[in-house]
Amino acid sequence: MSAPSERTVSLRGGTLTARVREAGDGPPVIYLHGAEGPLPSWPPFLETLDRSHRMISPDLPGFGGSTGGEGINDVLDLSVYLLDLLDALGLERVAIVGHDLGGMAAAELAAVAGNRVASLALIAPLGLWVDDDPILDFYATPRADLTPLAWHDPASGTATAVLTPPQTEAEAQIAALELNHGLAASTRLLWPIPDRGLKRRIHRIICPALLIWGASDGVVPPTYGPRWKSALSDARLEVVPGAGHYPMLEQPTAVTDAITPFLRLHGA
Amino acid sequence: MKLHWFHLAPWQHLPKDFNETYRSVWVDVPSHLFNPVQANHHYNDFLDELELADQVGFDGICVNEHHQNAYGLMPSPNLMAAALTRRTQNAAIVVLGNSIALYNPPVRIAEEFAMLDCMSGGRLVAGFPVGTPMDTCFGYGQVPATLREKYDEGYELIMQAWTRPEPFTFNGKYTQLRYVNIWPRPVQQPHPPVWVPGGGSIETWEWVAKRNHVYCYLSYSGYKRGKSLLDGYWETVARLGIEPNPYRAGFLQLVAVSESDAQAEADYYEHAKYFYDNCLHIYEGYADPPGYRTQATLSKGLVSQHGKAATQARKNLTWKDLVEGGYVVAGSPESVRQQLTDVAKTLRVGHLMTLLQFGSMPKHLANKNTELFGREVLPHLQTLWSEWEDHWYPKMIPTTDRAQPAPLPTATNGPANGGAGTTGHQTNGHATTSGAQTGGVR
Numbered sequence: 181m182s183a184p185s186e187r188t189v190s191l192r193g194g195t196l197t198a199r200v201r202e203a204g205d206g207p208p209v210i211y212l213h214g215a216e217g218p219l220p221s222w223p224p225f226l227e228t229l230d231r232s233h234r235m236i237s238p239d240l241p242g243f244g245g246s247t248g249g250e251g252i253n254d255v256l257d258l259s260v261y262l263l264d265l266l267d268a269l270g271l272e273r274v275a276i277v278g279h280d281l282g283g284m285a286a287a288e289l290a291a292v293a294g295n296r297v298a299s300l301a302l303i304a305p306l307g308l309w310v311d312d313d314p315i316l317d318f319y320a321t322p323r324a325d326l327t328p329l330a331w332h333d334p335a336s337g338t339a340t341a342v343l344t345p346p347q348t349e350a351e352a353q354i355a356a357l358e359l360n361h362g363l364a365a366s367t368r369l370l371w372p373i374p375d376r377g378l379k380r381r382i383h384r385i386i387c388p389a390l391l392i393w394g395a396s397d398g399v400v401p402p403t404y405g406p407r408w409k410s411a412l413s414d415a416r417l418e419v420v421p422g423a424g425h426y427p428m429l430e431q432p433t434a435v436t437d438a439i440t441p442f443l444r445l446h447g448a
Numbered sequence: 449m450k451l452h453w454f455h456l457a458p459w460q461h462l463p464k465d466f467n468e469t470y471r472s473v474w475v476d477v478p479s480h481l482f483n484p485v486q487a488n489h490h491y492n493d494f495l496d497e498l499e500l501a502d503q504v505g506f507d508g509i510c511v512n513e514h515h516q517n518a519y520g521l522m523p524s525p526n527l528m529a530a531a532l533t534r535r536t537q538n539a540a541i542v543v544l545g546n547s548i549a550l551y552n553p554p555v556r557i558a559e560e561f562a563m564l565d566c567m568s569g570g571r572l573v574a575g576f577p578v579g580t581p582m583d584t585c586f587g588y589g590q591v592p593a594t595l596r597e598k599y600d601e602g603y604e605l606i607m608q609a610w611t612r613p614e615p616f617t618f619n620g621k622y623t624q625l626r627y628v629n630i631w632p633r634p635v636q637q638p639h640p641p642v643w644v645p646g647g648g649s650i651e652t653w654e655w656v657a658k659r660n661h662v663y664c665y666l667s668y669s670g671y672k673r674g675k676s677l678l679d680g681y682w683e684t685v686a687r688l689g690i691e692p693n694p695y696r697a698g699f700l701q702l703v704a705v706s707e708s709d710a711q712a713e714a715d716y717y718e719h720a721k722y723f724y725d726n727c728l729h730i731y732e733g734y735a736d737p738p739g740y741r742t743q744a745t746l747s748k749g750l751v752s753q754h755g756k757a758a759t760q761a762r763k764n765l766t767w768k769d770l771v772e773g774g775y776v777v778a779g780s781p782e783s784v785r786q787q788l789t790d791v792a793k794t795l796r797v798g799h800l801m802t803l804l805q806f807g808s809m810p811k812h813l814a815n816k817n818t819e820l821f822g823r824e825v826l827p828h829l830q831t832l833w834s835e836w837e838d839h840w841y842p843k844m845i846p847t848t849d850r851a852q853p854a855p856l857p858t859a860t861n862g863p864a865n866g867g868a869g870t871t872g873h874q875t876n877g878h879a880t881t882s883g884a885q886t887g888g889v890r
Contacts, residue, residue: 253594253621320586320733322756357746364593364739371737372589 184222184230184237188245191264198265199245200238204230207447208271211237214280215306215318215370217362218244220342225432229277233443236274238265240285242365244358249365255288255376258369262289266296273448277439279303279428280400281366284374291381299446300389301439304400304425308382308407309375316399319363319371329398330425338429382411388446389415392435394423416442449792449832450841452508452542453501453818454700454801457494457528459518460808461486462726467763472731474517474582481518490521493811495531500815501804502536504822507830507841508573510542510801512645512666514580515587519727526560533567534853540842541568542801544645544664545575549595550588553623554602555630558609562634569850570635571842575664576603577645578652580754581740582730592739596651598622610639641840643698643799647753648677649745653684657696662799662840664698667753668728669762670774671791674699678795695798695838701791703802704778705820712778715813717767720776723807724762732756781824788829798833799840 184203191198203222211226213219218239219226229235241261242249252258262285266274275298278286283305290297306315318326331339345352369376389412393405402419409417418438423430462481463469470478498509511528514520522528525543532541541564546557565572578599584590590598601620608616608628615629634640643662646652656663663681667674678697685692702720706712735754752758762775770776777787792800804821805814844850 249593250597317733319737320731322732325733353747353749357743360738360746361743364743367591367593367737367739371585371591371593371739 184226184235189238189265189268191248191261191268196241196248196251196261196264197246198238198241198248198268200236200269202234202236203227204232204234206233207275207443208269209233209235209275209277209443209447210266210271210286211235212276212278212282212285213237213240213243214282215363215366216280216359223429223432225428225436228432228436229439229443232440233275233447236269236271240282240365242368243362249368252365252368255284255369255378256292258285259289259292263293263296271448272296273298275299275301275443275447277301277303278305280425281306281370281374283307284369284376284378287378287382287385288376290387291378291384294384294386297387298448299387299442300385301392301442302389302408303392303428303435304394304397304404305391305408306370306374306400307376307378308404308411309373310404310407313401313403315374315401315404318399319367326399332394332396332422332424332430336430342426342429379411383413386413388442390438390442391415391417392427392438393417393419394425394427394430395419395421396424397427399425449797449829450507450695450799450838451826451829452510452540452698452799452801453498453506454510454512454542454544454803455494455498455522455528455805456512456514456519456727456803457490457521458723458727458807459487459521460490460722460810462518462722466726467729470729472734473519473727473729474580475586475731475734477516477518487521494521494805495528495535497805497811497814497818498528498532499535500818501822502532502539504819505826506539506822508540508542508799508801509536510544512544512575513547513577513583515583517582526564529564529572530567533564533571537847539571540573540844541571542573542643543575544573544643544666544801545577547577547579547584547588548602548606549590549598549622550579550584551602553625554605555609555625555628557602558606559630559632561606561640562610562630562632565634565636565640566632569845570640571844572634572636572640573643573840573842574640575643575645576606578647578649580647581737582734582754585737585740586734592737594622595740596742607639610634635845636843641842643840645698646677649741650680650748651742651744653681654688657681657685657688657690660690662696662698664700664799664801666700666801668700668702668724668775669753669758670776671699671701671795672774675795678797682796692796693798693836693839694792694796694833695836695840697795697797698799698801699791699795699797700801700803701788702776702806703784703788703804703817703821704776705781705784705804705817705825706778707780709779709783712780713767715816716776716778716809717770719807719809719813720767720770721765721807724765724770724775727807728754728759728762730754730759732759735759781820784821785825785828788825789832792829792832798836798838800829 239246284307704716
């Protein structure tokens with residue numbers, strides 16, 4: 181079992197810092213987390229992927245251990261930030277796996293800097309919007325109501341491990357503040373509607389894309405899968421049964437079975 | 449102490465089972481519960497009630513801004529304030545206020561407040577709330593994480609627009625203007641007093657104190673729960689080495705005066721209950737979006753004023769709960785005098801904003817409350833804090849120099865008084881024209 185290393189990367193002459201975790205060797209792959217913030221540990225799907233790739237997981241600006249949230253006011257700010265990060269990491273060209281907000285960030289970057297992105301694996305990405313088929317207003321959904329929409333089986337061991345709050349009240353408060361901190365940063369890019377005009381740029385994405393959706397996703401409806409597929413020039417859609425908004429956590433094998441060969445074929 | 453009469457303008461016809469049938473009084477309250485023809489009468493009543501407050505001697509009459517809700521029917525408080533400039537004489541017109549981040553560009557506020565100051569003869573108090581999350585983030589789509597920064601920038605722009613004598617350029621992050629040069633400009637120089645309503649964010653205390661404005665805590669949970677917030681503010685004032693002038697603080701309190709303590713319950717309980725059970729029935733998902741409150745405030749463990757816990761705690765209260773819990777200061781004039789003296793001293797507030805019309809209270813009862821308060825409570829409380837000077841009350845044009853509305857013209861056959869039968873043209877637009885031409889003069 182691989183243990184990820186963790187380090188702080190300095191950006192823009194030391195005015196910003198990013199927390200980056202990584203594990204594995206091979207072609208570089210960036211994993212970008214969703215609006216709820218960095219994954220708390222190095223979950224099995226990343227462990228599987230790091231057997232064949234160098235998996236690099238930064239905290240987005242304003243999330244987790246990364247500073248710089250206050251400088252992000254639109255997706256161009258975020259794309260420029262990610263280019264600075266790739267430069268700081270010495271990565272010329274990468275594949276990106278992105279979930280939720282991370283999928284939106286990856287697609288936005290690929291649209292404006294296609295030379296830096298070899299391929300996209302997008303898991304329930306945000307960024308497109310259809311009035312008649314709204315994405316859940318997860319900011320206005322109390323946690324208790326959100327869980328059954330976000331998880332296919334909230335009672336499963338995987339789900340309860342993620343959803344059970346820490347034991348002590350002090351730890352639980354820290355976790356709640358941390359979640360709030362990340363969600364607050366995400367509002368800069370997703371509030372009030374998670375659409376910042378990607379549809380006007382999506383034609384610029386020319387790299388191969390793999391779309392992954394949980395069949396029971398109650399946050400970003402699976403009906404968005406075909407919309408993304410038709411908007412992209414080279415995309416395949418994989419719908420994962422028995423998974424909600426976190427297919428990579430609920431069905432890690434199905435997800436890595438799709439992503440691993442895709443990355444092997446279309447990695448950096 | 450200055451005493452102010454505050455109107456929320458609540459919708460008074462929510463069904464009895466509202467808080468069981470519908471999830472929120474705010475943001476997505478169903479529009480079919482609103483009736484514009486009834487509202488015609490209510491707005492008229494609301495203005496009458498505010499005008500009465502001026503007549504009985506209140507120092508200020510207050511209006512405020514809310515959106516998409518059945519608890520406050522003033523999306524534009526400036527419209528109410530404009531109407532009040534004509535038939536009130538003495539009271540400050542306290543607009544609490546305009547939510548700065550919602551206006552694009554924010555010079556609109558500088559302009560409208562300057563208009564109101566001119567129209568009222570320098571009676572305006574300029575209120576600058578950040579605004580509730582329901583109003584700003586959900587109703588008006590503002591990004592929670594950038595709301596305060598946008599507010600700060602808008603505030604700077606407004607203050608400069610009021611005070612800089614020459615046209616200037618403003619290159620902000622949220623607003624860019626090549627030419628800022630507002631007309632009209634406020635009567636009060638350098639600018640009208642600024643009051644900032646806060647809902648419990650700790651940053652606001654320092655922000656307000658450093659800028660020498662008034663901090664107003666608009667709580668509906670009464671003075672007992674308001675104390676910790678005001679204490680926090682006064683501690684901040686002390687820490688900054690600023691003189692603890694009580695007029696730096698305002699506080700909102702529901703008040704119900706009647707002939708006796710028992711009569712107060714008979715008169716007002718159902719309306720207080722309507723207010724707490726229905727008007728504050730807010731879906732928890734709308735109460736506290738991530739980013740609206742800062743991490744500093746959250747880590748203090750402060751409970752959101754509109755959160756589930758606070759909302760639930762205010763429901764199904766008995767009259768005894770409401771009175772003993774400090775939600776409503778109620779009783780005979782003597783009792784209310786004593787209680788409010790305690791409130792003012794305990795919280796150290798120089799500006800007490802009384803809510804004498806609340807919930808479903810009809811006009812005659814609001815008027816009774818106002819008149820009793822004005823006659824038997826108000827004069828006794830106005831002497832409080834007389835050792836301090838109030839630097840935050842409007843500097844009005846003296847009454848003798850102030851413009852007065854002319855008496856309405858008495859047209860002989862114009863449309864204003866009906867004029868029926870004199871021209872035979874009243875059924876179409878021409879009647880107005882002919883009326884004005886032939887007889888629309890004194």
